[in-house]
Amino acid sequence: MDTVTSPESGVVTPIFADKTLRLALLGAPNCGKTSLFNALTGGRAKIANYPGVTVEYRVGHFELPSGQNVELLDLPGVYGDCGHSMDERVALDAVRGNLEGQRAPDALVFMMDASHISTHLHNILQAKQHGLPIVLVLNMMDMAARDGMTIDIAQLEEKLGVTVISCVAVRASGRGALIQFLDAWSGDVLAGKADLPSRAKGELKDLQAQARAITATTVKRVRKVETFTQRIDQFVMNPVLGLLLLFGILFLMFQAVYSWSAPMIEGIEAGFAWLQAVVESVIPSGWVQSLISSGIIAGVGSVIVFLPQIVILFAFILLLEASGYMARAAFLVDTLMSKVGLNGRAFIPLLSSFACAIPGIMAARTIEQERDRLTTIMIAPLMTCSARWPVYFLIIGAFIPDEKVGVFNLQGVVAFGLVISGIIFAMIMALVFKKTLTRGESSSLLIELPSYKMPVFKDYLQGLWDRAAIFMSRAGRIILPASILIWFLASYPSNATSIRETFAGKVGSVLEPLLAPIGFNLEIAISLIPAMAAREVAVGSLATIYSLGEEDVDGLGTMLQSAWSLPTALAFLAWFVFAPQCLSTFAIIRKETNSWKWPFFAFAYLFVLAYVAAGITFHAATAAGL
Ligand SMILES: Nc1nc2c(ncn2[C@@H]2O[C@H](COP(=O)(O)OP(=O)(O)OP(=O)(O)O)[C@@H](O)[C@H]2O)c(=O)[nH]1
Numbered sequence: 001m002d003t004v005t006s007p008e009s010g011v012v013t014p015i016f017a018d019k020t021l022r023l024a025l026l027g028a029p030n031c032g033k034t035s036l037f038n039a040l041t042g043g044r045a046k047i048a049n050y051p052g053v054t055v056e057y058r059v060g061h062f063e064l065p066s067g068q069n070v071e072l073l074d075l076p077g078v079y080g081d082c083g084h085s086m087d088e089r090v091a092l093d094a095v096r097g098n099l100e101g102q103r104a105p106d107a108l109v110f111m112m113d114a115s116h117i118s119t120h121l122h123n124i125l126q127a128k129q130h131g132l133p134i135v136l137v138l139n140m141m142d143m144a145a146r147d148g149m150t151i152d153i154a155q156l157e158e159k160l161g162v163t164v165i166s167c168v169a170v171r172a173s174g175r176g177a178l179i180q181f182l183d184a185w186s187g188d189v190l191a192g193k194a195d196l197p198s199r200a201k202g203e204l205k206d207l208q209a210q211a212r213a214i215t216a217t218t219v220k221r222v223r224k225v226e227t228f229t230q231r232i233d234q235f236v237m238n239p240v241l242g243l244l245l246l247f248g249i250l251f252l253m254f255q256a257v258y259s260w261s262a263p264m265i266e267g268i269e270a271g272f273a274w275l276q277a278v279v280e281s282v283i284p285s286g287w288v289q290s291l292i293s294s295g296i297i298a299g300v301g302s303v304i305v306f307l308p309q310i311v312i313l314f315a316f317i318l319l320l321e322a323s324g325y326m327a328r329a330a331f332l333v334d335t336l337m338s339k340v341g342l343n344g345r346a347f348i349p350l351l352s353s354f355a356c357a358i359p360g361i362m363a364a365r366t367i368e369q370e371r372d373r374l375t376t377i378m379i380a381p382l383m384t385c386s387a388r389w390p391v392y393f394l395i396i397g398a399f400i401p402d403e404k405v406g407v408f409n410l411q412g413v414v415a416f417g418l419v420i421s422g423i424i425f426a427m428i429m430a431l432v433f434k435k436t437l438t439r440g441e442s443s444s445l446l447i448e449l450p451s452y453k454m455p456v457f458k459d460y461l462q463g464l465w466d467r468a469a470i471f472m473s474r475a476g477r478i479i480l481p482a483s484i485l486i487w488f489l490a491s492y493p494s495n496a497t498s499i500r501e502t503f504a505g506k507v508g509s510v511l512e513p514l515l516a517p518i519g520f521n522l523e524i525a526i527s528l529i530p531a532m533a534a535r536e537v538a539v540g541s542l543a544t545i546y547s548l549g550e551e552d553v554d555g556l557g558t559m560l561q562s563a564w565s566l567p568t569a570l571a572f573l574a575w576f577v578f579a580p581q582c583l584s585t586f587a588i589i590r591k592e593t594n595s596w597k598w599p600f601f602a603f604a605y606l607f608v609l610a611y612v613a614a615g616i617t618f619h620a621a622t623a624a625g626l
C-alpha cells in the first residue's frame with residue numbers, strides 16, 4: 001500500500017486508492033453543513049440563513065491532499081436522534097445505513113454552530129451513540145468571535161472524548177485545519193483503527209445536564225455585551241415597527257423590480273426586434289421565416305425579456321434569505337399564520353414557493369404533523385412562483401399606466417397587490433382546509449432564529465446566477481419546443497384564413513365556450529393549454545399566435561393593447577393568481593402525498609378559484625365601464 005507524508009504535519013497516511021471513504025455531515029439545521037459540502041465537493045446545493053433548507057440527502061465527491069477519495073453526504077439538519085419530521089428521518093436513516101442503495105457512512109463529521117454551542121452541545125453526546133468514528137467540527141468560529149466568545153478547544157476535546165476542529169466553512173482559510181485532520185484520519189477510519197467514541201449514558205435530560213456542565217467550564221464570553229443580533233432584533237422583532245419594516249421591504253422590492261428594470265427590458269426587446277428584422281431580410285418569406293420569426297424569436301423572446309425583473313426580484317429575496325432576515329419575517333407573521341391554523345413551520349416552505357412550488361412542497365417535509373404538512377402542500381401553489389412573473393409583467397406593462405400614485409409606481413402597486421392576493425387566498429384556503437379536511441391542533445413556530453450574517457458574496461452571486469440559469473433553461477427546454485408546436489398548430493392547415501380555422505383554433509374552440517363567460521377569447525383559450533407545461537408558456541404562445549396574425553410585428557404588449565379589452569386583461573391577471581396550470585406541481589403533490597386524491601383535489605380547487613376570480617374581475621371591470 002502507498003503512503004504519503006503530509007509536508008506540514010509530517011503525518012504518514014496510507015492511501016486506500018481502491019476504497020472510498022464515506023463521510024456523513026450531521027448536525028443541527030443551519031450550522032453550515034451545505035456550505036462546507038459545496039466548498040469541498042464543488043457542489044451547488046442551496047444555502048440560506050434559516051433552518052430547514054436541505055430536506056434531502058445529497059452525495060458529492062472530493063479528494064484529500066493525500067489522494068484519498070472521499071464520498072461526502074450532505075444531510076438535512078437534525079435536532080436529536082428521534083427524527084420527528086420526514087427530513088430528519090432521512091438524515092438519521094442515512095447515518096444508520098437504512099437508505100435504499102446507500103451504505104452506512106464510515107464516519108461522522110458532526111457540525112455545530114460554535115456561536116450557539118450551549119444550545120447544541122448535548123447533540124454530539126447523542127450522536128456518539130451511533131457508534132461510528134466521529135469528529136466535532138465547530139463551525140462559524142468567526143461568528144463566535146464576533147459575539148465575544150472564547151472556547152477552550154483542548155478542554156472540550158478532553159471532556160467530550162472526541163477530536164474538535166475549529167472551522168469557518170465559508171472561507172478557504174477556515175477549512176484548512178479540517179482538511180488536514182481528515183487527511184490524517186481517513187487512513188485510520190478505513191483501516192478500522194480510528195477510535196470509537198465512548199458512549200455517553202443516560203436519557204436526553206442527563207445528556208443536557210452533562211452538556212451544560214461542559215460548556216460552563218469551556219465556553220467563556222470575554223465581553224459581556226449584547227450581541228450584534230440582539231441589538232438589531234430589538235427593532236426588527238418589534239411587533240409594530242417590525243411589521244412596518246417587513247411591509248416596507250416587500251414594497252421597496254416591487255418598486256425596484258419596476259423602476260430599475262425598464263432600460264434593460266427595452267434593450268432586450270430592441271435586441272429581439274432587431275433579430276426578427278434580420279431574419280426577415282435574410283430569409284425569404286415562407287414557412288422557414290415564419291417559424292423562426294413568429295415561432296421561435298417571438299415565443300422565446302417574449303419570455304426572456306423579463307429576465308432583468310426576475311434577477312432584481314431574486315437579488316432581494318436571496319439577500320433577505322442570506323442575511324437572516326427571512327426567519328424574522330417568519331416570526332412576525334407567525335401570529336397571523338396561527339390564526340388561520342397554519343403550522344409555524346409552514347412559513348419556510350411557503351417562502352420557497354415564491355421561487356417555485358416544487359421545492360416549496362418538498363420543504364414541507366420539515367413539518368412534523370402530517371395534516372399540517374398536507375395543508376401547506378395544498379396552499380403552496382398559491383404563492384407567486386417565478387413562472388407567473390412573465391405573465392404579470394406582460395399584462396401590467398401593457399395595461400397598467402406607468403404612473404406615480406403619490407410616491408409609488410402604479411405598476412409596482414398592482415404587482416404587489418397580485419402577490420398579496422395570492423397570500424390572502426392561501427390563508428383563507430388554509431382556514432377552510434383546517435376546518436374540513438385537515439382538522440386538528442397545530443403547533444406554533446419553534447424554529448431557532450439564526451444570527452445575522454453578512455451574505456457570502458460568492459454564494460450570493462451563485463444563487464442569483466442559478467435563478468437566472470433556471471429561468472433561461474426553462475426558456476430553452478420548455479418554451480422553445482412549446483413555441484414551435486404552437487407555431488405549427490396556429491399556422492396550419494396552410495389554407496386557414498383565420499386562427500379559428502387552424503389546428504390550434506380547433507383545439508382552443510373546445511375550451512372557448514367554457515372560458516368565454518369570464519371574458520377570455522380564443523387566443524387565450526389556446527395559450528392556456530400549453531401553459532400546463534409551465535405557466536410562462538402562456539406568454540410565449542400568445543406572442544406566437546399574435547405575431548402570426550400581424551404584418552408588422554410589434555412588441556407583444558402593444559399587440560395585446562389593441563386585441564384585448566381592459567376587463568379581459570384584468571381577468572387574465574386574476575386567473576394567474578390561482579392558475580391551475582403547471583403539471584409538475586401536481587406531479588410533485590402526487591409524489592409527496594403518495595396519493596392521487598390530493599393532486600386532483602388541488603387541480604380542482606385551483607381551477608374553481610381561478611375561474612370565479614377571473615369571472616368576477618371581468619364582470620366587475622365591465623360594469624365599472626373600464
Ligand atoms: N459567518 C459564517 N457564516 C457561515 C459559516 N458557515 C455557514 N455560514 C452561513 O450560515 C448559513 C447556513 O448555512 P447552510 O450551509 O445552509 O447550513 P445547513 O447546515 O446546510 O442548514 P440546513 O440545510 O437548514 O440544515 C448560510 O447563510 C451560510 O452562508 C461560517 O463558518 N461563518
Ligand SMILES: [Mg+2]
Pocket residue numbers: 033034035046053054075076
Ligand atoms: Mg443544508
